[in-house]
Amino acid sequence: MLDRPQWDQRVARDLLRDLAALDQALYEAVTVTRTPTLDYALRRLSAAADHSKISFTVAGLLALFPGRPRRAAALGVAAIGVASASANLLGKRLVRRPRPHRAVDSPFPGRHVPMPESASFPSGHTASAVAFAAAVGPALPVVTVPLGLLACAVGYSRIHTGVHYPGDVVAGAVLGTGAAAVVLATVGRQGLDRRGLLDRRG
Numbered sequence: 001m002l003d004r005p006q007w008d009q010r011v012a013r014d015l016l017r018d019l020a021a022l023d024q025a026l027y028e029a030v031t032v033t034r035t036p037t038l039d040y041a042l043r044r045l046s047a048a049a050d051h052s053k054i055s056f057t058v059a060g061l062l063a064l065f066p067g068r069p070r071r072a073a074a075l076g077v078a079a080i081g082v083a084s085a086s087a088n089l090l091g092k093r094l095v096r097r098p099r100p101h102r103a104v105d106s107p108f109p110g111r112h113v114p115m116p117e118s119a120s121f122p123s124g125h126t127a128s129a130v131a132f133a134a135a136v137g138p139a140l141p142v143v144t145v146p147l148g149l150l151a152c153a154v155g156y157s158r159i160h161t162g163v164h165y166p167g168d169v170v171a172g173a174v175l176g177t178g179a180a181a182v183v184l185a186t187v188g189r190q191g192l193d194r195r196g197l198l199d200r201r202g
Contacts, residue, residue, distance in 0.1 A: 023167040027100055030159055032107060038160065039111035046113050046157040049125045052080050054150070055132040072139035075183055079135035083127040083179035087172065088118065097121035102162050113161040123164045123172030126155035130176030135183050
């Protein structure tokens with residue numbers, strides 16, 4: 001009879017196997033679903049999100065306006081930096097998950113974007129897009145919903161265009177949310193420290 005540590009390891013291994021099978025099944029369901037109108041739009045969106053170009057463009061526009069918009073832009077850019085470094089320098093190097101297999105006889109090759117050479121897990125595009133939205137939103141609530149929807153669309157586009165599994169995107173979203181939380185907490189703590197210093201001087 002298996003002792004508790006062995007039993008826990010077996011359950012964890014079986015759970016990971018089941019999650020991987022579900023991840024593969026969801027990815028394959030997307031690859032065989034005909035969506036010609038979405039194909040073009042999502043391919044363009046996925047390419048536009050390379051190197052966080054969309055988020056940086058939004059940040060640049062926000063930075064034109066002083067006060068809360070400019071502060072929100074700075075927070076968003078900082079969150080992108082944390083998310084991108086975490087995804088590319090840590091996550092991808094530690095997990096090293098291969099990219100999805102794209103068959104040469106794919107039924108819809110026109111929806112594909114070039115396959116990146118980096119590891120698949122987690123999705124860096126998603127991590128950065130979610131980090132930007134999650135950091136900007138609290139500072140500028142009016143853009144919370146649009147940026148959130150945009151981040152979701154960027155994440156799905158990476159599955160639709162054949163370069164990520166759904167699990168990669170979910171992990172990227174979690175990582176992006178965490179990156180934004182770190183930035184907001186750090187800035188908030190610095191603000192409290194400054195106010196405390198002013199109070200003591202006063």
